Amino acid sequence: DAGVIQSPRHEVTEMGQEVTLRCKPISGHDYLFWYRQTMMRGLELLIYFNNNVPIDDSGMPEDRFSAKMPNASFSTLKIQPSEPRDSAVYFCASSPPWVKVAGELFFGEGSRLTVL
Amino acid sequence: DAKTTQPPSMDCAEGRAANLPCNHSTISGNEYVYWYRQIHSQGPQYIIHGLKNNETNEMASLIITEDRKSSTLILPHATLRDTAVYYCIVRPGGYSSASKIIFGSGTRLSIRP
Numbered sequence: 001d002a003g004v005i006q007s008p009r010h011e012v013t014e015m016g017q018e019v020t021l022r023c024k025p026i027s028g029h030d031y032l033f034w035y036r037q038t039m040m041r042g043l044e045l046l047i048y049f050n051n052n053v054p055i056d057d058s059g060m061p062e063d064r065f066s067a068k069m070p071n072a073s074f075s076t077l078k079i080q081p082s083e084p085r086d087s088a089v090y091f092c093a094s095s096p097p098w099v100k101v102a103g104e105l106f107f108g109e110g111s112r113l114t115v116l
Numbered sequence: 117d118a119k120t121t122q123p124p125s126m127d128c129a130e131g132r133a134a135n136l137p138c139n140h141s142t143i144s145g146n147e148y149v150y151w152y153r154q155i156h157s158q159g160p161q162y163i164i165h166g167l168k169n170n171e172t173n174e175m176a177s178l179i180i181t182e183d184r185k186s187s188t189l190i191l192p193h194a195t196l197r198d199t200a201v202y203y204c205i206v207r208p209g210g211y212s213s214a215s216k217i218i219f220g221s222g223t224r225l226s227i228r229p
Contacts, residue, residue, distance in 0.1 A: 004159075033217075042221055048216070091159050093160075104162040105160070105162065106162070107158075107161070
């Protein structure tokens with residue numbers, strides 16, 4: 001089975017540009033999570049979805065960040081406008097329903113974002 | 117959610133057992149203990165989880181104390197590929213709680229040849 005697929009793997013952009021990160025969760029998983037990782041702050045949960053509906057976005061840093069999940073097989077995390085402090089590795093993860101397995105997360109390989 | 121405390125770093129000789137401790141003194145009755153690891157530049161990887169009883173799988177063993185206030189992850193025969201940051205996490209069980217998994221700073225385990 002394919003795992004969680006993220007794109008792009010690497011993105012270099014200039015301050016002020018719009019950035020869109022993409023994620024395809026594992027088929028059959030109904031939870032999707034976006035995390036951000038930096039050296040200073042570690043792994044931070046930004047937002048998560050259940051059945052395509054955002055459940056908790058309290059970790060989204062500010063209005064420049066938005067996330068959508070238009071269907072069960074696709075999610076985007078958008079930053080507009082981007083700033084140098086947004087430079088980080090962004091991970092997407094998915095999880096099957098708790099009633100099937102114990103709800104462990106399956107992570108993608110991450111998207112490394114550099115904002116100059 | 118209960119918080120966890122882990123040593124920031126540990127090292128272990130290749131071929132020996134690596135024992136990674138975790139304190140979770142405020143854990144509540146319905147909270148599970150999970151372990152993940154993150155090998156450099158990869159996404160975190162699930163290792164094992166448990167509620168009360170000790171658990172073992174092909175990767176590791178999880179020993180939870182009787183009062184559930186601490187646990188130990190055991191890698192029985194550590195290899196160089198086990199060098200990673202190991203995260204101990206507690207989270208509620210139940211269908212509605214396949215939700216926030218909050219990662220702390222973890223333990224950086226170095227396996228020496």
